[in-house]
Amino acid sequence: xxxxxxxxxxxxRPGGEHDEPLxxxxxxxxxxxxxxxxxxxxxxxxxxxxxxxxxxxxxxxEAAVRAAFRQAASPVGVSPAARRPIxxxxxxxxxxxxxxxxxxxxxxxxAGLGSVLAAYxxxxxxxxxxxxxxxxxxxxxxxxGSLSSTDASGARHAAPGTLQPxxxxxxxxxxxxxTGKLPGRAHTPRPHLSPDLPPPPGHGPTGPACRTQPLHSxxxxxxxxxxxxxxxxxxxxxxxxxxxxxxxxQPTVHSHAP
Amino acid sequence: xxxxxxGLTLASAQGGDETAFACLFRxxxxxxxxxxxxxxxxxxxxxxxxxxxxxxxxxxxxFRGGEEAFRAWLFTIARHRAVDAGRSRSRRPDVxxxxxxxxxxxxxxxAAELALEAISTQSVMELVKALPRDHxxxxxxxxxxxxxxxxxxxxxxKTPGAVRVTAHRALRRLAxxxxxxxxxx
Numbered sequence: 001x002x003x004x005x006x007x008x009x010x011x012x013r014p015g016g017e018h019d020e021p022l023x024x025x026x027x028x029x030x031x032x033x034x035x036x037x038x039x040x041x042x043x044x045x046x047x048x049x050x051x052x053x054x055x056x057x058x059x060x061x062e063a064a065v066r067a068a069f070r071q072a073a074s075p076v077g078v079s080p081a082a083r084r085p086i087x088x089x090x091x092x093x094x095x096x097x098x099x100x101x102x103x104x105x106x107x108x109x110x111a112g113l114g115s116v117l118a119a120y121x122x123x124x125x126x127x128x129x130x131x132x133x134x135x136x137x138x139x140x141x142x143x144x145g146s147l148s149s150t151d152a153s154g155a156r157h158a159a160p161g162t163l164q165p166x167x168x169x170x171x172x173x174x175x176x177x178x179t180g181k182l183p184g185r186a187h188t189p190r191p192h193l194s195p196d197l198p199p200p201p202g203h204g205p206t207g208p209a210c211r212t213q214p215l216h217s218x219x220x221x222x223x224x225x226x227x228x229x230x231x232x233x234x235x236x237x238x239x240x241x242x243x244x245x246x247x248x249x250q251p252t253v254h255s256h257a258p
Numbered sequence: 259x260x261x262x263x264x265g266l267t268l269a270s271a272q273g274g275d276e277t278a279f280a281c282l283f284r285x286x287x288x289x290x291x292x293x294x295x296x297x298x299x300x301x302x303x304x305x306x307x308x309x310x311x312x313x314x315x316x317x318x319x320x321f322r323g324g325e326e327a328f329r330a331w332l333f334t335i336a337r338h339r340a341v342d343a344g345r346s347r348s349r350r351p352d353v354x355x356x357x358x359x360x361x362x363x364x365x366x367x368x369a370a371e372l373a374l375e376a377i378s379t380q381s382v383m384e385l386v387k388a389l390p391r392d393h394x395x396x397x398x399x400x401x402x403x404x405x406x407x408x409x410x411x412x413x414x415x416k417t418p419g420a421v422r423v424t425a426h427r428a429l430r431r432l433a434x435x436x437x438x439x440x441x442x443x
Binding site: 020023024026027029039042043046047049050051052053054055058059060061062064065066068069070072073074 | 271274276279280283284287288289291292304307308311312315316318378379380381382383385386397398400401402404422425426429430432433436437
């Protein structure tokens with residue numbers, strides 16, 4: 001405590017107001033005069049050692065600090081780098097949406113094409129086959145009767161007015177080959193729906209007609225499916241209402257028969 | 259101290275020159291670490307120093323001033339980081355009782371042990387740590403950081419005159435400790 005009190009210098013140690021200029025020189029790390037007390041010189045050496053160069057381990061974190069500096073001083077900057085992933089995310093989401101749409105379109109196209117092919121192969125369930133028959137001129141469903149006729153060129157077209165025998169094997173409808181085109185609706189004869197009107201020319205008795213299924217006819221096949229309910233008077237009910245039918249005794253003329 | 263080349267070095271570092279920034283780091287880091295060793299215990303000083311440099315990196319582009327001002331700015335940041343570290347440490351006191359008691363009583367370095375050593379940085383650091391904390395801090399800021407009394411006064415919250423008086427007292431006490439430890443003649 002003596003050294004800290006002015007006017008009471010501690011023996012052998014710097015103290016008192018008279019040493020303050022020397023202490024200021026030590027703090028400022030200036031060279032002491034040669035006639036300064038040895039204690040002052042010792043203190044100056046101590047402080048010089050305290051402010052000495054770096055010792056091993058004191059610069060160990062230089063790499064980490066430099067890395068932080070590089071990141072902060074990057075010419076790209078933080079905000080553009082932070083925005084770039086957002087742009088990538090946006091473009092990725094757009095691309096994924098486009099891919100989903102394309103995949104959906106491909107699935108729909110494949111399903112439609114497959115349905116059309118299945119319709120032309122006549123393997124669809126009857127309601128769908130009928131729809132395909134109406135829309136894309138695919139063969140009519142065979143279990144409701146194969147409606148066919150043959151035009152002058154020998155091509156067989158769907159003819160709603162002709163019923164195939166239900167007991168026998170149902171011939172699969174075929175389309176003209178070698179013509180290079182699918183039969184369109186324009187080639188399909190329109191059914192004659194009005195019983196009051198005469199059949200179109202060329203469709204008279206040999207034209208397309210609904211073939212009746214006599215319910216109690218001895219010639220009817222036992223395994224034939226039952227067609228519309230019997231009429232109260234015992235006459236066969238035409239399966240195509242409104243279409244002129246021939247009596248069961250007259251044979252149905254199949255124009256496509258060889 | 260970098261000296262006359264400081265302005266160019268700082269400008270280069272502010273422009274993104276990593277080598278210039280490394281020059282600043284190597285010049286200041288040893289004194290910074292020694293200063294923090296008298297404020298926070300053990301290896302925590304290195305963590306606080308790293309945190310300080312992160313703040314320096316963030317604020318470096320906006321800094322304006324010379325070498326003295328740069329050092330004052332950096333050691334001010336370091337002191338704030340050390341105070342924050344002390345607060346968080348006080349919220350989770352995990353210092354063993356024996357160590358805590360030892361910290362309250364200034365360590366008297368083993369005279370024989372210190373006498374065997376030459377005057378090294380580490381031995382003087384042990385003597386400085388034995389000083390009262392405000393004395394040790396002012397010694398470190400004045401001698402190691404190379405700050406003027408006015409800058410130290412701003413950092414520690416005292417007047418420049420009080421800083422000067424405290425520095426003188428600290429040096430006298432340090433001389434007494436060194437004499438008793440046998441470090442000096």
